[in-house]
Amino acid sequence: MRKLLSIFAASAMAISSPLAVVACKKNSNENAEFDFEAQRNKFVSTVTQIFQTQFKSFFEPLRFVSQEESPFDKKMTTVFLRENANEISQGQGLIYDFVKSEITKVIHWSDVLEQINEEIMKNVNFRSMLIDGKNPLSEGFLTNTLELTDGDNEIATINVGFSSQIVLLNNNKDKEYVTIKYETQINLISGIEIAEEFNRINEDYLNLFKNEKQANEFKIESNKGDYKTAGDIIISEKGEIMTTVKNLIKNIELSNNHYSIDVDSTLMSYDENYLAIGSTVFNSVKYAWGSTPAMIPEVAEFGQNVMSAFGGNRKAKEAVVKTLSENEENPVVSRNESEEIKNQVSEFDNMSVAINVFGVEENLQDNRLFTNKIRKEQPNFAINYEEDQKLISLFGIEIQNSKIRYKEEIYELSKPFLLVRQNTEDTGTQALYTRFLSDALDYQIKFAGFSSDSSQSVNSNSLFYFNKPDSLKLDSLYNFVLGYKYFNDDFWDAASIQTKAYQEDLEFTSQFCGASLGNLKPASYLYFDKNERLYFSNRIFTPNDNVFKAQIVTSFFSFQMDWKLTASLALGNKAGTPGIVSDSASHFVFKK
Known part of the structure; x- marks a missing residue:
């Protein structure tokens, strides 16, 4: 109910016509809302990364x-x-102002603004979010925290925290403010020898993960396409990576028994901004449900196989998977990967052009912040094509909360950055991609209400019958255009246990997409009528508007990634034909 209240509250208009609008706004750009939100998130994450990376460079020498x-x-x-x-801890007074001034003088704010200018203001994709062409951090920064903690007489520990406001234009051209923060610890030490020993230990700690062996040593074997699942495996407290990290830390030499290192509280974290996946494009498929004489023979055969596969024909399903898994371009699949990737993959056996080490490398090169961080903090990292034939993702991992004890007091060590490879559990990425296509096709068939007895005589119109989510079981929602993003997860949660079983192995993700001018785009809106006919569109539509064809798109890698870069399966009856909303315009139906 709370979700529905927020959806209705988001609607800026009340329409009495048969097609009213809920949680949406007319926009001439067919997919403007989705594209803007994706770019907005990238805008904010990029500014945040720059802010935090720059502040880290200012304060790490003062740890x-x-x-x-x-x-x-x-x-x-x-x-x-x-x-x-x-x-000082009261946050006011002459002495507080003096200490604050001394600490903030190490901040070179112009360096932050200069990098923002290079990475944000010169990026054409971000210009629509800038306010009068101004730097999004033009309002400066604040000192939020400046506190002294009780400690050893030889060391004064200062906890400091800073914040800034990202100012940008939202999709409605209103100002939006996003707060970003950076926190750290300064340890001012009275004795030079003690400071030198602390710095030696901290430097040894950082160097543990920088040498050529350790920089390329960490890896997991997992077929999970969801980056959160794979990331959680990496940072698991009892996992192999954490165990190795802690054992390495324990081997740091200490000069005397005044010092000890505490790894019990050591944690690790991952960030999707420091992730490179092995897919670079979404390859659409040329076919029609069934076949017509005018089609290219291979395309006609493929379309017939798709329809037969949904009808329960396993041989037809195997033929579909075989066609889609081929590395070579064919009349059905236009391989849109770069020529460099195609040529490089062709030199290896059991490597898919859809998911491969070269895709990881290409996506890494396109992520300047990730590559810059690797260059600064992991200069010995290198991809080895022979040894990395099974690589499907590369994660950047931060180690946090490792402590050093001096006498009776505890101090935080730095936060090393390491790289972890995700390799497939299969014999190669070709085997993995073939498995994905097979499981994803079974998932879509089951999700759409098809089974081994779903022959054409039983389901002559090839209708896709979906379980209706509880969130849509309200009479008041009939004949309303709804914001799709509010219900996306609900559709897949409503799937049967048997359907979800096909997803368990690889943890791929799905969503509905609408076809516009031959291109699939994530749906922005959905609509269903009293006959339980279901429609999707990338843009708001009215009774006189065209209904877009829609498909289920299942992607190996998470939709948190840019879905256009993800190896995906988009099959099934392309529901909807140009025309107004009508029963003949949709093959999607809620089960009654």
Whole structure:
């Protein structure tokens, strides 16, 4: 109910005609809302990465610094900080202002703005989100946290936190503000020798993962296409990666028993912005449900096989999978991967042009922030085509919360960045891709209400019968155009247990897409009538508007990725023909 209330509240108009609009707004760009939201998320994540990376470069050298060698005023000593700890932590007063000024002087804000200018303001995809061409961080930054913690007399620990506001235009051309933050710890140390030992330990800790062996050592074997599932396997507390990381940390040499390293609280995290998948394009398929004499023979045969496969013919299904899994271009599949990828893949056995190490490399090269981070923090990382034939994804992982104990006090170590390969469990990516096509096709057949007894005589109109989500079981929702994104997950959650079983192995994802001018685009809107006929569109439609053809698109990699770069399966009856909303315009039906 809460979801529905928010959907109705989002509607800016009340229409009494048979087709009213819920949670949507007319836009001449057919897929503007979806494309804008994707670009907006990328805009925000890019600015956030730049802000945090730059601030890290300012403050990491101060994690353990002697007061004699610090960039601060000579007055700012450990004794001075301890004596004025209360006033500093209150966040006001002359002493607080002095300490704040000393700390913030290491921030070169112009460097942040300059990188934003290069990565954001010169990117044509982001221009529509800029306000009067201004830098999205033009409002500067704030010091949110400046606190001293109790500690050893030789060390003054300062916890500091900063924030800034990303200012951008949203899809309605209104200002949107997004808060971003960076937090760290400064340890000002009275003795040079103690500071040197802390820095040696911290440097050894960072270097554990930078040498040529460890930079290329970490990997998992998993066929999971969902990046969150694969990421969770990597960072699992009892997983192989975590065990190896902790064992490496324990081997750091310590000069005396005043020092010890605590790995019990060590954590790892992943970020989809530091991820390169092995697919580079979405390849559409040329076919029609069934066949007509005017078609190219191979296309006609494929269309007949698709229809027969949905009708329960296993040999037809195998023929469909075989055609789609071929690396060579054929009349049905136009392989849109780069010529470089095609040529490189052809030199290997059991490697799919749809998912491969060269796709990982190409996507990595297209992600400047990821490549820059690797260059700075993992300079010895290298892809080896021979050894990485089974590579399907590359994850950037941050190690967090490792602690060093000095006497009775605990201090945070830096946060190393390591790279983890995800390899397929199969003999190669060709075997994996073939398995994906087979499972995804079975999933779509079952999801659409087809089974081994769904012959043409039983289902002569080839209707796709879906389980109706509980969220759509309200009479008030009939004959309304609804925002698809509010219900996407509900469709797949409503699938039968038997349907979901086909998804368990690979954890692929699905969504409805509408075809416009021959191109599939994720649906923006859905509509269903009293006859339970279901329609999807990439744009708002009215009774006099065309209904778009729609398909289920199942992708190996998560839809959190750019779906246009993902190896996917889009088959089934392309429901909908040009015309107004009518029974003949849709083959999608809710089960009654």
